[in-house]
Structure formats: C-alpha cells, structure tokens
Amino acid sequence: MVNPLRAVPIAIPTGAAISFAPNAWLALDALGVSHKLDSIYPPVNRISVTNLGTGATQETSLTGKFRDGSGPRFIHRKKLLQTLADELPNGTIHFSSKIAAIDSQTHDGSSPVFIHLVDGTIVKTKFLIGCDGIHSTVARWLGLSEPLNAARSAGLGLAVFPEGHGLNKELRQFVDAGMRAGYVPLNEKEIYWFLVCKSSAEEENKAGNPVLLQKEVLEKYAKVLPPFFLDIVQRSDVSTLHWGPLMFRHPWNVFFGNLSKGNVTVAGDAMHPMTPELGQGGCQALEDAVVLGRHIGNLLIKTKGHIGTTGDNNVAQAIDGYVKERKWRVTGLVIGSYFSGWVQIGGSNWWMKFLRDVIFYRTLLGGLLYKMAGYDCGKLPVVSLGENDSPKLEMEMVEEDVVIIGAGIAGLATAVALRRLGIKALVLEKSDGLRATGAALTLFPNAWLALDALGVSHKLTSVYAPAKRVFVTNLGTGATQELSYAGKSGIGSGPRSVHRQSLLEALADELPDDTIQFSSKIAAIDSQTLNGSSAAIINLGDSTIIRAKVLIGCDGVHSMVAQWLGLSESINSGRSSVRGLAVFPHGHGLNQDIRQFVGVGFRAGFIPLNDRDVYWFLNRYSPPKVEIIVKDPELIQREVLEKYDNVLPPLYLDVIQHCDLSTLTRAPLMFRRPWDILFGNLSKGNVTVAGDAMHPMTPDLGQGGCSALEDAVVLGRHIGNSLIKNKGHIVISGDNDIGQALERYVKERKWRVTWLVTGSYLSGWVQNAGSNWLMKFLRDVIYYKFLFGWTANVACYDCGKLPSVSLGESDSSNPGKID
Incomplete structure (x- = not known):
C-alpha cells in the first residue's frame, strides 16, 4: 500500500488556483479524474497582452491550436487536491508527519529505505518517492542541489465578486519594465490574479501578512495598472493572498544530477522546481505521476503483481526508466520557463522591448506554447493479474x-x-x-x-x-x-x-x-x-x-x-x-x-x-x-x-x-x-x-x-x-x-x-x-x-x-x- 506522508495537518492549497494546459488534462484523463473537473472549469481560448508603456494590445486565439481543440483551464488548487484525494482509501494519507531523516541499508541483497519521523517513528519501505516540494528532504538525500532564487517574486490571490464580475473567459496580461500582471476568471464570481516583478534574492518574503501584501500592491501600482485590475486586488479574499520568491533548479543539475538512487526517486517540484511563466509546474507534476505509474505498472505485469527489490525486473530499474524518460523534457521546461520570465519582465531599453514584444509574443509564444502544452505523457498500463496473483496488503497490527x-x-x-x-x-x-x-x-x-x-x-x-x-x-x-x-x-x-x-x-x-x-x-x-x-x-x-x-x-x-x-x-x-x-x-x-x-x-x-x-x-x-x-x-x-x-x-x-x-x-x-x-x-x-x-x-x-x-x-x-x-x-x-x-x-x-x-x-x-x-x-x-x-x-x-x-x-x- 502507498502511504503519502504530509508534514502539515491538512492538505494546504497554497496558491489559490493553478493553470492547466492540455498536457495536464491528458495526464488527468490517464489518472481517471479529468471528467470531475472539465465540466466545472471551461477552457480559456484567448490571451490578450497589453503593453502598459505603449498601450498596445496583442491578442492570441487558442482555438484549434491544441489536440483537443481547447486552451488551458484555470482551476482552484484545493478542488484539484480534493479530486485526487477522493480517489484514495481513507487511510492513505498520514498527515502531520514531519520527516527528520532518511537512511538506507542493504541486507541480503535488498535495500529498504528507513524514514525517521520527528515523533520518533521509523518507517521501513521498499521504495520511496519524494514529492515534498521545492525544498525536498528526499532531493537533498539524493544529492541534488538546492533551488535558486530567480531574482523575481510573485504575488497572487483570488478575488470574489458575490454579484458576479461579468468578464469573458479569457486571460488578460499587462506587461511593463520589470513587471507582469494578469487575471483570469475561474467562474462567474471568482477571479484568479497574479503579479510577477523583479526582486533581489534577499527580498523578504511577504507571505506572512496578506493585508500588508494587498496594501503594498494597491499603493505601489496605483498609477501603473488599470483600475479594474486594482479593483480585483481590492476584492481579494485575504486568506488566499500569497507572496514569495520564484525558485528554480539549475537545468544542468536536473539533467546530470541524481534523480534516483536505487529504490528512491523524486517527482514534481522535488525534481524540477521551475518558475511559473509557462504555467507548467503543476502540469509536469501530473505528467511525472503518469510516467512513473506506467513504468511501475509495466514492472507489475512482468512480475505478475510483485514489486521486487532485487534481481531482474526490480523496482530500481523501473525508476531508472522513469528518470531517463522525464529528465529531457523537464530540463527543457525549466530553461524555457526561466527565459520566458526573463524576457517578459525585461528592462526598459529598446532591445529588451524588441525581444519581448516582437520576438517572444509574436514569434516564439505560439510555437513554444503549443508544442509544449500539446505533449501527451501516455496512459497507464492495464495490469491484468490472476486471482491468486493480485497484490496483497500487509498491515502492522x-x-x-x-x-x-x-x-x-x-x-x-x-x-x-x-x-x-x-x-x-x-x-x-x-x-x-x-x-x-x-x-x-x-x-x-x-x-x-x-x-x-x-x-x-x-x-x-x-x-x-x-x-x-x-x-x-x-x-x-x-x-x-x-x-x-x-x-x-x-x-x-x-x-x-x-x-x-x-x-x-x-x-x-x-x-x-x-x-x-x-x-x-x-x-x-x-x-x-x-x-x-x-x-x-x-x-x-x-x-x-x-x-x-x-x-x-x-x-x-x-x-x-x-x-x-x-x-x-x-x-x-x-x-x-x-x-x-x-x-x-x-x-x-x-x-x-x-x-x-x-x-x-x-x-x-x-x-x-x-x-x-x-x-x-x-x-x-x-x-x-x-x-x-x-x-x-x-x-x-x-x-x-x-x-x-x-x-x-x-x-x-x-x-x-x-x-x-x-x-x-x-x-x-x-x-x-x-x-x-x-x-x-x-x-x-x-x-x-x-x-x-x-x-x-x-x-x-x-x-x-x-x-x-x-x-x-x-x-x-x-x-x-x-x-x-x-x-x-x-x-x-x-x-x-x-x-x-x-x-x-x-x-x-x-x-x-x-x-x-x-x-x-x-x-x-x-x-x-x-x-x-x-x-x-x-x-x-x-x-x-x-x-x-x-x-x-x-x-x-x-x-x-x-x-x-x-x-x-x-x-x-x-x-x-x-x-
């Protein structure tokens, strides 16, 4: 049985909402949960980008650009987490489980992993998957480098209009020297907004006080951003406001680093933390899940339902196959996300504006976005086992x-x-x-x-x-x-x-x-x-x-x-x-x-x-x-x-x-x-x-x-x-x-x-x-x-x-x- 360990007492939906391109919906479809969300969240089929310096607006239609004929969807992060959690047995997630240390031992040719919890409990497991975020304990144990500050910060939140906002289902963005802001409706009453700006690596994280964050955004950008965007910020549910530095891992550390070691690997932000400019952080986490599940499923088929840790067709080999398949794609996305952000909030000199307004938005955005967001990570295999071969669950009494x-x-x-x-x-x-x-x-x-x-x-x-x-x-x-x-x-x-x-x-x-x-x-x-x-x-x-x-x-x-x-x-x-x-x-x-x-x-x-x-x-x-x-x-x-x-x-x-x-x-x-x-x-x-x-x-x-x-x-x-x-x-x-x-x-x-x-x-x-x-x-x-x-x-x-x-x-x- 798989047992996710969570350091906090509940599933925390930090970030309020998330953008899912079609590649994410293909992954959700493979996991069997997309139908629970696509009827609630319609796709965005148009993006408009306004240059606040010149007043010019560029519009990009997403209709027909992707395999399923629709654009990205923006959904409540909490709704996504609940949808995934509902597919699991009640005892699957062990909340309030803080990891103190990780260790491994080799005995009789097998290498179990020992997870030491803060409360003194020691968990012995046949294999370990670290999905513990940007500052991952598992990634650190594997020897991966710590993520770096991208010298940009982001504020985001969820605005609520009880009587309705009356906006079309499109993504609106506003760019200026050193800043990019935008918003998109989630439904008839809620709007997700974000603001990305340049910041030093030493800038203090403002996440601890949402009221001050809201006040600072309204005051600092009162004469820069359009009134309706400011009204959206003003109507924010303060419990959803968040501010933090944008982090990423050096691409060469992702490509050449140890993404697995024996029966241990990582996925999601623990493997490939990236900046949000391409909207692929959550999408890649879902792709990871399907690809990892596919390799483990193929192992189950070969071994008739048994996950071996030694000999031929063991779990370490399945994990190696997963890492080899994923590292090329996620390395490219880490690079693309970083440079996309660097270009979009570039300086005020003419050549940075040229890179942003002409090269990126007119030439690169369409091709890069469509190719990246149209990726299909594949399906999970059908594991058909005999009655006597079905995996058995052993629990500690x-x-x-x-x-x-x-x-x-x-x-x-x-x-x-x-x-x-x-x-x-x-x-x-x-x-x-x-x-x-x-x-x-x-x-x-x-x-x-x-x-x-x-x-x-x-x-x-x-x-x-x-x-x-x-x-x-x-x-x-x-x-x-x-x-x-x-x-x-x-x-x-x-x-x-x-x-x-x-x-x-x-x-x-x-x-x-x-x-x-x-x-x-x-x-x-x-x-x-x-x-x-x-x-x-x-x-x-x-x-x-x-x-x-x-x-x-x-x-x-x-x-x-x-x-x-x-x-x-x-x-x-x-x-x-x-x-x-x-x-x-x-x-x-x-x-x-x-x-x-x-x-x-x-x-x-x-x-x-x-x-x-x-x-x-x-x-x-x-x-x-x-x-x-x-x-x-x-x-x-x-x-x-x-x-x-x-x-x-x-x-x-x-x-x-x-x-x-x-x-x-x-x-x-x-x-x-x-x-x-x-x-x-x-x-x-x-x-x-x-x-x-x-x-x-x-x-x-x-x-x-x-x-x-x-x-x-x-x-x-x-x-x-x-x-x-x-x-x-x-x-x-x-x-x-x-x-x-x-x-x-x-x-x-x-x-x-x-x-x-x-x-x-x-x-x-x-x-x-x-x-x-x-x-x-x-x-x-x-x-x-x-x-x-x-x-x-x-x-x-x-x-x-x-x-x-x-x-x-x-x-x-x-x-x-x-x-």
Missing part, C-alpha cells in the same frame, strides 16, 4: 490494553487517573505536540478537587491565585454589580484561571515518556469479537492497526469515537467567541478579580493569570449562516478594536491591544443537545467517551475543562473498583468486566453533564440577551442577583477520589493487567 484518543485535558487526565491505578494507557494525538488552543481557561473549585484526586493540583495552586470577586458592568446603563465568591465555595476559594499549556504539561509530566504518540491520525474505528471477548480496532492514517481492549475517546467536539457510538454531531449555538492572552512586560497592576462587560448581543471580560498575563474573551451573537470565521489573528484583533472602540471601556481595549497574536483565536461556540447526551449511547461494550467528546458545551458557566477533569476521576474510580473486585485484573468478559464499569461511569456522569450543558447554553443566552426590557430583566435581575448562586453550587461539586488499589503479594507484580 499492534496490541494495546487501553487506548485513549486525544491528548487534551480529558485525555491526559484520564491517562493520569489510570496511571495511579497501575494501568498504562497509550494516548494517540493527531497533532505533533500538546495543543494549547484557547491560551487559558478558568478552573472552578470542582476542577481543583478533581486535580487533587489526580495528585497534580499542588503543581498549579502555588502559581495561580484564586479570584475573590466578579464585577459585571452593564454597558447600557453603566451600573456595576459586584459578586463575591467568599463563602460560596466548599473549599473556601474562588476560581483560578490558568495557562492551558501549564495544565497540559502538569498532567503530561505524570506520564511515562512513551505514553503519548503524536501525529497519530485516526482513519477509522471498528470492533471485533473473538472467543467471546470484544476489542476496538483503530486504523491509523499510516495503515497501522491497533487492537485495543479498552478505548476511551477524548478527541474533542468533533469526536470520531462519539460518531462511532452513534452520538449526534455538535451544533452551533448561534454565538462565537474570541479569546486571547494579553502580555504586559512591565506588569498590568490589576487586582485578581474577574471583570465582565455586558451589552446587547455580547459579553466580554478579562482576568489576570499572573502579574504580567491577562486572559480575555469576547462572546457574541453570530448566526451560523451569517458568521464568517476569520483566522488571521491580526485581522481578528483589528476587527474587535474597531467594532467595539466606542462600546467597551479603554482598559479592556488596552488589554486587547497587548494581546500576543499567537494566542488569539476565534471560533463558533458548539454544544451537543442535552437530550442526545441523556438518551444517547455514551458507551458501547469496551468503548466510551469523556470531555468534549461526550458533552461539548458553551463556556458560559466555565465548566468545559472542569467537567473533563471530573470525567477522568469518575472513570478512573469505576475502573479502579473493577480492578479491586478482580484482584488487579481488568476482565473484558464475564462478571464485573470492563464494559460494566464503563456503564456505571456513564450512569453517574450523564445526569450532571446534561444539566451543565443545559445551564451553560441558557446562561449564555441570557447574558447575551437582546435589548428589550424582558431580556434585560432576566439578565440583570433574575440571573445576576438570584441565579448566580446556583452557578457557585455547580462549581462546588466533589467528584470523589480514586480508589486505593491494594493487592496481595501474588497479584501486585502486575497490577492493571487486562485479561
């Missing part, structure tokens, strides 16, 4: 006792609870490290009782002081209510707000080093019954299969385990939240109080974490169909400051102004319907859920993280009691088996968390109330004066302790053994 999916608060706390009972769990986390999304959270006394039961509260209570008072200011009337936590808490103190990272690290430090397996993406979950006992089967994205005797899903709001159990999807509450961490290097001088400000449709607040850090939030009404979630933290900060400039007090705005942008997030507030929790399947046999996977709730009572910690202790208590009854063994069949322990955990938890989800939603609904007198009365009188005490009672709940698992001498050697 791993046996684990307890698997926890998700290394958030619930997952780590549950692992700690089991650790206290002598049970070692394997925690699977899809990210490449502990995720601290949200910056901070408030933990009420019930959470501290749970942390005390887990044996970690002392690590945090000495660092984070409790809040004694809450001040709630009505921004409409200016009235402020003071609410005290004194005497309302069973342990004599109010809530403490902590850095989320500190909480996660405090929990993780209690676990053995090999407990958490990062970059583990779950592809599918299944169950298996064997000899009367059942087990959960977890399929990872890298094709590893884990057979777990107990599975606990702590994988968040959009939990795969909850989905497998049949629980309904979380829904949007109609509110969203912006949160961040403000940093005052010289101290903020605030008291350890919670300050909140309520207005029509929103609630804002802040609380100090220590002398320098202040956690702040803004919850507001935002209908799901209207809300557009912006992910750029700088844009989020600017929007909040501008929108609430005359509404929120200066002190609050100063807190936002001091925000560390790396901590700033914005997201819709999700929850699960209470009746789906109360009557839904929260467990099935040896599988259950905890934390947000069980009971996602809005943050209005501050109980999301608190109840996750409670879950861990209660689940640990029931599993611990099962251990005691079975003398240190977790039984998966018969009386007092683990399934019964999980059922008791669910029965104890579902009533409390159902009320917490209900109370959180209604609390937010009241506090974000409208402007009519009834809603104000409910908020200012009923809720803050009378119901606030109920929230204090919720926060005083004691989830209990973990049992002391004291076993006899004969049983103590292996506590927590699962039979």
